[in-house]
Amino acid sequence: MVKTDIGYTTTDTIMVRGKNLSTEIIGKFDFVDMIFFTTLSRMPTPREKVMVNALLVTTADHGITPSSLSARLTYIGAPEALQGAVATGLLGAGSVFLGPMQNAAEMLIEGAKELRDDATDAEVMQAAREVIRRHKERRQQVFGVGHPIHVDGDPRVPALRELSRENGYYSLHWRLMEAVSEVLMTEHNRKLPMNVVGAIGAIIAAMGLDPLIGRGLALVGRSAGLLAHVLEEKSQPMAREAWELVLKADPRNVLP
Amino acid sequence: MVKTDIGYTTTDTIMVRGKNLSTEIIGKFDFVDMIFFTTLSRMPTPREKVMVNALLVTTADHGITPSSLSARLTYIGAPEALQGAVATGLLGAGSVFLGPMQNAAEMLIEGAKELRDDATDAEVMQAAREVIRRHKERRQQVFGVGHPIHVDGDPRVPALRELSRENGYYSLHWRLMEAVSEVLMTEHNRKLPMNVVGAIGAIIAAMGLDPLIGRGLALVGRSAGLLAHVLEEKSQPMAREAWELVLKADPRNVLP
Amino acid sequence: MVKTDIGYTTTDTIMVRGKNLSTEIIGKFDFVDMIFFTTLSRMPTPREKVMVNALLVTTADHGITPSSLSARLTYIGAPEALQGAVATGLLGAGSVFLGPMQNAAEMLIEGAKELRDDATDAEVMQAAREVIRRHKERRQQVFGVGHPIHVDGDPRVPALRELSRENGYYSLHWRLMEAVSEVLMTEHNRKLPMNVVGAIGAIIAAMGLDPLIGRGLALVGRSAGLLAHVLEEKSQPMAREAWELVLKADPRNVLP
Amino acid sequence: MVKTDIGYTTTDTIMVRGKNLSTEIIGKFDFVDMIFFTTLSRMPTPREKVMVNALLVTTADHGITPSSLSARLTYIGAPEALQGAVATGLLGAGSVFLGPMQNAAEMLIEGAKELRDDATDAEVMQAAREVIRRHKERRQQVFGVGHPIHVDGDPRVPALRELSRENGYYSLHWRLMEAVSEVLMTEHNRKLPMNVVGAIGAIIAAMGLDPLIGRGLALVGRSAGLLAHVLEEKSQPMAREAWELVLKADPRNVLP
Incomplete structure (x- = not known):
C-alpha cells in the first residue's frame, strides 16, 4: 500500500x-x-533534548559562509520567493559542508564497533590507527579533523565536549575521534585538531541516532540561520556589494 | 562596508x-x-517561546502533502543528496502553500491599523468588511479562509486560538480574522471557515513580528517534517509506488 | 483523468x-x-528557430553574476551533486533577474493591444505614456529600462533588434518598448535606455509566445551557462577565494 | 586572482x-x-552538434517521471516562482536518475583504456568481464543495464546506436557497453539489456567529453522538458489530482 x-x-x-x-x-x-x-x-529524554538543541544551535550558522552568501545572492534576484533563498543555502550542505557530520558519525560507529565501553586508552589509539588505515585503503579522507580558519582548534569542540560530558554522551566515540586527531597529528607532524564535524559526529554516534538524522538536523538548524541572513538582507542589503567586490577583483570587469 | x-x-x-x-x-x-x-x-519571552514552538510544530507537516511527496520523489533520484530532497519540499512553499501566512499577517496588520485594542464587535465587523472590499478592489484573494479538506473547519484553529488566549495573543488580529471569515460566509452563503493560515497570520500579527519571519518559521518547521519523510522513505519506500500509481491512472502508460 | x-x-x-x-x-x-x-x-518555423536560439544564447550567462556565483558557492559544498549547483543558479531567476522578461512581455502585450500594426509614431508614443501611467497607478515599476552596469545602453539590445528586423519580429512591441524608454528619459531627465529584458520582452511579445515561455527559455539558456561555470569551478576554482574576499571585507573577520 | x-x-x-x-x-x-x-x-564540429542535439532531445523528458511530477507539485504551491519548479525537477537528477550517465561514461572510459581501437570481439568481452569484476570488488553496481519499464530493451538504444554509427561515434565504448550487458545476461540468466544511460555513457565516452559534461547536458535537456510540464500544469492541471490519488491510496485519509 x-x-x-x-x-x-x-x-x-x-x-x-x-x-x-x-x-x-x-x-x-x-x-x-x-x-x-x-x-x-x-x-x-531530557538529555537528548539538550543535545539536539545544541546541534541545532551549533549548525544554525554565523557570519558569512558560502551557504549564507549564496542564499543572499538568490534572495536579491527573487525577493518574492523566500523559500528559494533558504533552499539555496541548504543545497550547499553536501559532502564538503555539513554533510561530513554524517560521514564522521559513520566512521566512528564503524571504528568503535569492536571496542568495549571501558576500552583502555591504548585500545582506543589502536582503533584510531585502524580507522585511518581503512580510510587510506579506501582512498577516502578521514572526517572530523582540521579547519581552514580555526587552525589551532575549533572553538566549538570544547563547548560540545563539556555538554556531552554533562549529559552522559562523552563516550567511546568521542575518545575515538580525539584519538584519530592525535594519531594524524603525530603522523603528519602538523596541526589537525578535531573540528565541529568530528564533535557532532561523535555526539550522533554516542546518542545512537541514524547518522542521516544528524545530517538532517544540521539542515534544520541551518534553515534558521539562513532565515536570519535573508531577513537582514532585506533591511540591510550586502549581497549586491559582495557580488561587485568579486566582480572588481578581475580588473577586466569595468563597472560605472 | x-x-x-x-x-x-x-x-x-x-x-x-x-x-x-x-x-x-x-x-x-x-x-x-x-x-x-x-x-x-x-x-x-516565555510566552513568545510557547507561540513560536507552536508555529514550528504546526507547520512541521503531516502525512502526504505536495511538499512531502515531491521531497520523496527527489530523494529516490538522488538519495546521496539529502539537502536536495529537503530543498525540494521547501520550494513548494510559495504563494499557495505556507506563503499565505505572510499575506494573512499583512492583511490583518493593515486591516487592524485603525482599530483601538478595545474595539467593539461592530467596529471589528466593519473593519472586516473593509478588508474584503479592499481585496476585491485589488483583485486579490482574501487570505486565511476555507480549506479543500477541512471543509467544516480547520481542526488546528481551535488549538491555536486557545494557546493564543492562554498567552495573551488573542488580540484584535484574531478577532478581525474571525470577522473576515464570518462576513465572507454570509456574503457567499457557503462555508468559508478560518483556516490554519489565518490563525498563524493572526498570531504573527499579534506578536508584532515581521510577517516575513512568520513565513520563514514555517520553512524551518517544515524542514523538520521533510526530514521525517525522507528518513521514512529510506527505510519504508513509497515514492516509486506513488509515481507508478499516477502513471497507471492514464491507461496509455503500460508498465510490465 | x-x-x-x-x-x-x-x-x-x-x-x-x-x-x-x-x-x-x-x-x-x-x-x-x-x-x-x-x-x-x-x-x-525557421525564423522562430533563429529567435529562440538567440534568446537561449543571450541568457546563457557570462562572467560572474549573482546566479553563477551562488551556483559555484553551492558546488564547493556539494561537488557530488551537480544538479544542486545548477538548481541554485536558477533559483535566483526571480522577479529581479531574468523573471522580468515575462513582465516586460506582458506589459508590451497589454500596452499594444489597442494599437494597429501600422500605428504612427505619435500613436506609439501615446501608448507608451499610457503604459507608464498605468504602472505608476499600480505602484509597479516599468520593466525593460536601465541597467546598473550598462548605463549608456545595453550592448545586447542593438544585436537583438537587428536580428528581430531580419526575421520579421521588429514589431509594434519593439517600437512601444523603445517609446517607453524615450518617454521615461524625458520625464526623469536621466538615462534609462532599453535593456536586454525589454528586448527579450519585445521579442516574446512579437513572436506571440506565452510570456511564461519566455521566462522558461531564459532558465533553459541559463542552465547551460551554469554548467560552464560549474565545470570551470571544478578545474579552476575561484568560489572559495571569492567567499574569503567577501569575508575579509569586514575587518572583524580574522583569517589565518 | x-x-x-x-x-x-x-x-x-x-x-x-x-x-x-x-x-x-x-x-x-x-x-x-x-x-x-x-x-x-x-x-x-557538425557531427558533435548532431550528437549533442540528440543527447538534449533524449533527456528532455517525456510523460510523468518522478522529476516532472515533483516539478508540477512544486508549481502548484508556488506558481509565481517558475524557477523553483524547474529547480525541483532537476534536484532529482542524482545518482539514480540521469546522474548515472556520468558513471556509465566513467566506467566505459576506464574499461576501454587498455583496448586498441580495433580490439577483437573476444578482447572486448574480456574487458567487459573485467569491468564487472572490478565493480563487484568495489561493491558498486554496473551502470547502463536494465530498465524497470523497458524490460525487453530500451527503445532509445537502437536510435542512439544508429546515430552514433552515422556520425562516427560507434566506438569501442559502445562495443564494451554492449558486451557488459551480454556478459551480465549470461551470468545472471535474466534480461539485462543496455539502457539509455549506457547508450549516453558510451556516446559521451566516444566523444571524448568529460563525463561531468554529459551529466550536465542531461540537466540542460531536462530543463526544457520540465518547462513543458510546468506550462501544461498551468493550463491543464493534474498535480493536485495526482496528489489526491496518492492520498486516497491509504484509506485512513478521508477527503470530502
Whole structure:
C-alpha cells in the first residue's frame, strides 16, 4: 500500500504518529519534541533534548559562509520567493559542508564497533590507527579533523565536549575521534585538531541516532540561520556589494 | 562596508550577535532562543517561546502533502543528496502553500491599523468588511479562509486560538480574522471557515513580528517534517509506488 | 483523468506528443525543435528557430553574476551533486533577474493591444505614456529600462533588434518598448535606455509566445551557462577565494 | 586572482571566451554552439552538434517521471516562482536518475583504456568481464543495464546506436557497453539489456567529453522538458489530482 506512517488526515482531524495534532500535540510539544516524534515516533529524554538543541544551535550558522552568501545572492534576484533563498543555502550542505557530520558519525560507529565501553586508552589509539588505515585503503579522507580558519582548534569542540560530558554522551566515540586527531597529528607532524564535524559526529554516534538524522538536523538548524541572513538582507542589503567586490577583483570587469 | 551584523569569525572565536558561540550560546540557548537571537538580536519571552514552538510544530507537516511527496520523489533520484530532497519540499512553499501566512499577517496588520485594542464587535465587523472590499478592489484573494479538506473547519484553529488566549495573543488580529471569515460566509452563503493560515497570520500579527519571519518559521518547521519523510522513505519506500500509481491512472502508460 | 498530453510510455515505446521518440524524434529533431514540440506541440518555423536560439544564447550567462556565483558557492559544498549547483543558479531567476522578461512581455502585450500594426509614431508614443501611467497607478515599476552596469545602453539590445528586423519580429512591441524608454528619459531627465529584458520582452511579445515561455527559455539558456561555470569551478576554482574576499571585507573577520 | 575565463563585462561590452557577445555571438551561434563555446571554449564540429542535439532531445523528458511530477507539485504551491519548479525537477537528477550517465561514461572510459581501437570481439568481452569484476570488488553496481519499464530493451538504444554509427561515434565504448550487458545476461540468466544511460555513457565516452559534461547536458535537456510540464500544469492541471490519488491510496485519509 502506498502510505506513510507519519500521519493521515480526515475532514476533521490530522493525526501524526497516532496522536491528534490539534488536541494532543499543538501547545504540548515543543519543536524538539516534534522532531523526535515525527522522525523516531517517540519523545526525547531530557538529555537528548539538550543535545539536539545544541546541534541545532551549533549548525544554525554565523557570519558569512558560502551557504549564507549564496542564499543572499538568490534572495536579491527573487525577493518574492523566500523559500528559494533558504533552499539555496541548504543545497550547499553536501559532502564538503555539513554533510561530513554524517560521514564522521559513520566512521566512528564503524571504528568503535569492536571496542568495549571501558576500552583502555591504548585500545582506543589502536582503533584510531585502524580507522585511518581503512580510510587510506579506501582512498577516502578521514572526517572530523582540521579547519581552514580555526587552525589551532575549533572553538566549538570544547563547548560540545563539556555538554556531552554533562549529559552522559562523552563516550567511546568521542575518545575515538580525539584519538584519530592525535594519531594524524603525530603522523603528519602538523596541526589537525578535531573540528565541529568530528564533535557532532561523535555526539550522533554516542546518542545512537541514524547518522542521516544528524545530517538532517544540521539542515534544520541551518534553515534558521539562513532565515536570519535573508531577513537582514532585506533591511540591510550586502549581497549586491559582495557580488561587485568579486566582480572588481578581475580588473577586466569595468563597472560605472 | 560589505558586512553582516549576525556574526563574525576569528581564528579562535565565533561571535554571533555580540555573544561568543562557544562560551555563551552552545548549551545555554535552546533552538527557539537561537532563532530569536540570530534573527531579532534578542531573546524570546516565555510566552513568545510557547507561540513560536507552536508555529514550528504546526507547520512541521503531516502525512502526504505536495511538499512531502515531491521531497520523496527527489530523494529516490538522488538519495546521496539529502539537502536536495529537503530543498525540494521547501520550494513548494510559495504563494499557495505556507506563503499565505505572510499575506494573512499583512492583511490583518493593515486591516487592524485603525482599530483601538478595545474595539467593539461592530467596529471589528466593519473593519472586516473593509478588508474584503479592499481585496476585491485589488483583485486579490482574501487570505486565511476555507480549506479543500477541512471543509467544516480547520481542526488546528481551535488549538491555536486557545494557546493564543492562554498567552495573551488573542488580540484584535484574531478577532478581525474571525470577522473576515464570518462576513465572507454570509456574503457567499457557503462555508468559508478560518483556516490554519489565518490563525498563524493572526498570531504573527499579534506578536508584532515581521510577517516575513512568520513565513520563514514555517520553512524551518517544515524542514523538520521533510526530514521525517525522507528518513521514512529510506527505510519504508513509497515514492516509486506513488509515481507508478499516477502513471497507471492514464491507461496509455503500460508498465510490465 | 490524471494525465499529461506531453507523452506516455509502454514497455517498448516512448511517445512524445504523438510521435515515437526513438523512431521519429531522436536524430531528426534538434534541441530547439524539441523545445517547441514538447511545449507547443508543433515545430518551429525557421525564423522562430533563429529567435529562440538567440534568446537561449543571450541568457546563457557570462562572467560572474549573482546566479553563477551562488551556483559555484553551492558546488564547493556539494561537488557530488551537480544538479544542486545548477538548481541554485536558477533559483535566483526571480522577479529581479531574468523573471522580468515575462513582465516586460506582458506589459508590451497589454500596452499594444489597442494599437494597429501600422500605428504612427505619435500613436506609439501615446501608448507608451499610457503604459507608464498605468504602472505608476499600480505602484509597479516599468520593466525593460536601465541597467546598473550598462548605463549608456545595453550592448545586447542593438544585436537583438537587428536580428528581430531580419526575421520579421521588429514589431509594434519593439517600437512601444523603445517609446517607453524615450518617454521615461524625458520625464526623469536621466538615462534609462532599453535593456536586454525589454528586448527579450519585445521579442516574446512579437513572436506571440506565452510570456511564461519566455521566462522558461531564459532558465533553459541559463542552465547551460551554469554548467560552464560549474565545470570551470571544478578545474579552476575561484568560489572559495571569492567567499574569503567577501569575508575579509569586514575587518572583524580574522583569517589565518 | 578571483576570476573566470568564461567572460567579463564593461560598461559597453560583454565578452564571452574572448568574443563580443553582441557583435560576434548573438545571431551567429545557435544554442549548441554556445554550450560548446562557453564550456569548452571551442565550436562543435557538425557531427558533435548532431550528437549533442540528440543527447538534449533524449533527456528532455517525456510523460510523468518522478522529476516532472515533483516539478508540477512544486508549481502548484508556488506558481509565481517558475524557477523553483524547474529547480525541483532537476534536484532529482542524482545518482539514480540521469546522474548515472556520468558513471556509465566513467566506467566505459576506464574499461576501454587498455583496448586498441580495433580490439577483437573476444578482447572486448574480456574487458567487459573485467569491468564487472572490478565493480563487484568495489561493491558498486554496473551502470547502463536494465530498465524497470523497458524490460525487453530500451527503445532509445537502437536510435542512439544508429546515430552514433552515422556520425562516427560507434566506438569501442559502445562495443564494451554492449558486451557488459551480454556478459551480465549470461551470468545472471535474466534480461539485462543496455539502457539509455549506457547508450549516453558510451556516446559521451566516444566523444571524448568529460563525463561531468554529459551529466550536465542531461540537466540542460531536462530543463526544457520540465518547462513543458510546468506550462501544461498551468493550463491543464493534474498535480493536485495526482496528489489526491496518492492520498486516497491509504484509506485512513478521508477527503470530502
